[in-house]
Amino acid sequence: MVKILDTTLREGEQTPGVYFDGHIKLAIADLLDEIGIDIIEAGHPMVTPEIHEAVYQLARHGYRAKIAAHARSLQRDVDLALECGAQFIGIFYSVASERLGQVFRKDLNSAIDQIVNVIRYAKNQNPDLLIRYTPEDTVRSPFENVVQASCAAVEAGADIISVADTTGFMAPGTEHNMYDFIARLKDALAQSGHQPMIAVHCHNDRGLALANALDGFRAGAEIIDASVLGLGERAGIVDLAQLLLALKEVFQVQNNWRLEKLLPLYQLVSQYAGLPIPDNFPIVGQNAFTHCAGVHTHAAVQNPVHYQSLDPSLVGRNMSVALDHMSGISSVQWALDQLGLEYTTDLLKRILIHIKQIGQKGRTVDFHELKHLVEWCKKHPLK
DSSP states (O other): OOEEEEOTTTGGGGSTTOOOOHHHHHHHHHHHHHHTOSEEEEEOTTSOHHHHHHHHHHHTSOOSSEEEEEEESSHHHHHHHHHHTOSEEEEEOOOOHHHIIIIIOOOHHHHHHHHHHHHHHHHHHOTTOEEEEEOTTGGGSOHHHHHHHHHHHHHHTOOEEEEEETTOOOOTTSSSOHHHHHHHHHHHHHHTTOOOEEEEEEBOTTSOHHHHHHHHHHTTOOEEEEBGGGOSSTTOBOBHHHHHHIIIIISOOOOOOOGGGHHHHHHHHHHHHTOOOOTTOTTTSTTTTEEOSHHHHHHHTTOGGGSOSSOGGGGTOOOEEOOSTTOOHHHHHHHHHHHTOOOOHHHHHHHHHHHHHHHTTTOOOOHHHHHHHHHHHHHSOOO
């Protein structure tokens, strides 16, 4: 069964201006654990003492989820992660030829020696530790470099190889697609006698992160990285809610996820990240299950399935109807029924006229205003 790694607390803090205080990280982790997330990537302890402390506290909190720490291929990074009590360490090092030469001033063999030594050291310190090795910018690196480094990492003790689309480069249906890359990598590793778990970490630079992650899942990836609101470097990564709903509803993945906890989680992260949830954001956005156009509403109030492919009750939400210039009689009737108000056909028509006028000012009529509007129309019939 596929496992979900949430990295809101690590990758998410690479969103410019986003930082979560320790008590907020604890609250976020609480909700992630309640939802049923398998791995919570809590941070990179080397970055600041405060992040080190947060990883330390989360690792000792007794979550069902494994608490993961990030580390460069350096022993001191691993030591800090181990000090925190992390049950999972993600170790990364590029094997892209240009980066090795221009940034690290190393050849591939020297890089692999460093990767192997660090992984072996970490595993020797804690044999039960789950270790993930990530060749940074995996999908644009020479494939033979990725395979060579991955095989060496597995032999040194890595349990997981993460395929990182660091720049959001991949695109389904093209020669550079995640499905083929994962299938090819799994085959190459198997031919060398290795069968590590495969993870995918997909960035959203071209808006294709979720599509690429699902491509990876179809090809056999066992772990998918995501974050709340898709937070992360540049355009971010895979959005957690969209991923969970796609796996559950589209791919029929059997799970015990408590999806009704998603909205409280997103509201919490949004508040303390200082980033509003876009109204049109799938699943958790204000308008995600809100019908507006009269034709749509007329059908949806009879049976929501006419204009909904997701049941809002899955995430603890309800269908709603917006009242504005696009509304029809059925919209007003639905709203008045929700409020338990009596009406005549004539009153419906008069209320609709006012709603359309208000809607053309660029706003909607909420239930509180609707009550006042009903009273106004009752006292001021059309002449």
